[in-house]
Amino acid sequence: MSLKAFHIVFVTASTLLAFGFGAWELNNYFVTGQTQSIVMGVGSLVAGIGLIVYGKAVLKKMKHISYL
Amino acid sequence: MEIPYTVKPRPDTGLYNAKVGIWLFLASEVMLFGALFSAYILLRVGAAAGTWPHGLLNVPLGTINTLVLITSSITVVMAWVSLKLNQFGRFKVYQGVTLLCALGFLGIKSFEYKDKFSHYEIVRTDGKIVDGHLVEKTKDHVILSGHVIDPSEKVEHGSHTPEHTEITVPTAEIKKMENYGPWHSTYLAIYFTLTGLHALHVIGGAVVIGFLWGPGSKMWKTDPERFTNRIEVSGLFWHFVDLVWIFLFPVLYLL
Structure with a gap:
């Protein structure tokens, strides 16, 4: 597996973490009402979307590089 | 004497030797961290109800460290791609940013450790x-x-x-x-074991990345393909270290 393939695996895991953490922080916000939680929750969801966009862009940029 | 298959793929594996080597090493690392994650799960499941600590760690600092490592994984790939595109100057910038991220991660982690030892x-x-x-x-x-x-x-x-x-x-x-050192509770013992071992891997990775950014980069002039492969191998190790953190962060800080 090349660095390209491992990077896609990593970006996928990071995206899942970003959405999971976003949900965790939003749940915290609904329980405690802390502003910090909603800021981090929304920020994390935005970061998750950003990682999906980045993943697509990087796949396009590295299309000439092998997965092996 | 020339070392074989540093650039060309070996016919039986289809890969250059260093890539096979790093994946064998990473397989052993999966077993090491897998055993420690299993220990964590067994300790946690076996703890009496209501005794497992929550909220001991600083979530914002852990989040910043997660962002730092994700950024470093992006820059380490960009460094490798820059070499593939024959852009050595850009490689230097991306590799340098990766090194700074590694040092930044260690700085934040040591601040967290200091906080625990003075608590x-x-x-x-x-x-x-x-x-x-x-x-x-x-x-x-x-x-x-x-x-x-x-x-x-x-x-x-x-x-x-x-x-x-x-x-x-x-x-x-x-x-x-x-x-609140590792002797304080089972939770802190496994926290320091997992994050300490991870931090040692970050230090090891930072040393290699720093060498390839500095004195090791001379190889680009004499053997650019082999140097590019070295960057790929160090990038594979760095991705593994970052992936471990992607699992450590929610397990230790959130759950």
Whole structure:
């Protein structure tokens, strides 16, 4: 597996973490009402979307590089 | 003597030798961290209900460190792609940013460790507990910035954050005094083991990345393909280290 393939695996895991953490922080916000939680929750969801966009862009940029 | 298959793929594996080597090494690393994650799960599942600590770690700092490592994984790939595109100058920038991210991660982690080692729990002779950060310690007394917990009063977790004040405890009233090091509880023992081992991997990775950014980059002039492969191999190791953190962060900080 090349660095390209491992990077896609990593970006996928990071995206899942970003959405999971976003949900965790939003749940915290609904329980405690802390502003910090909603800021981090929304920020994390935005970061998750950003990682999906980045993943697509990087796949396009590295299309000439092998997965092996 | 020329080392074989540093650039060309070996016919039987289809890969250059260093890539096979790093994947064999990473397989052993998966077993090492897998065993420790299993230990964590068994300890946690086996803990009596309500005894596993929550909220001991600083989530914003952990989040910043996660962002730092994700950024470093992006820059390490960009460094490799730059070499593939014959852009050595850009490689230097991306590799340098990766190194800075690694050092930044270690800086934040050491701040978190320092915070734990200066955080004390004092059990007084009257049974009450004083919990807080060390302000002063003399022969006669200890001053902590924290709060007093009465174990006889049951307080629901997360119901309120107690205000921190400076509390002076005379030495004669101290029954037990211990900081939040790995010896404090099972949770902290596995926390320090997992994050300490991970930090050692970050240090190792930073040394390699730093070498390839600095003196090791001379190879680009003599053997550019082999140098590009070295960057790929170090990038594979770095991705593994970052992936471990992607699992460590939610397990230790959130759950």
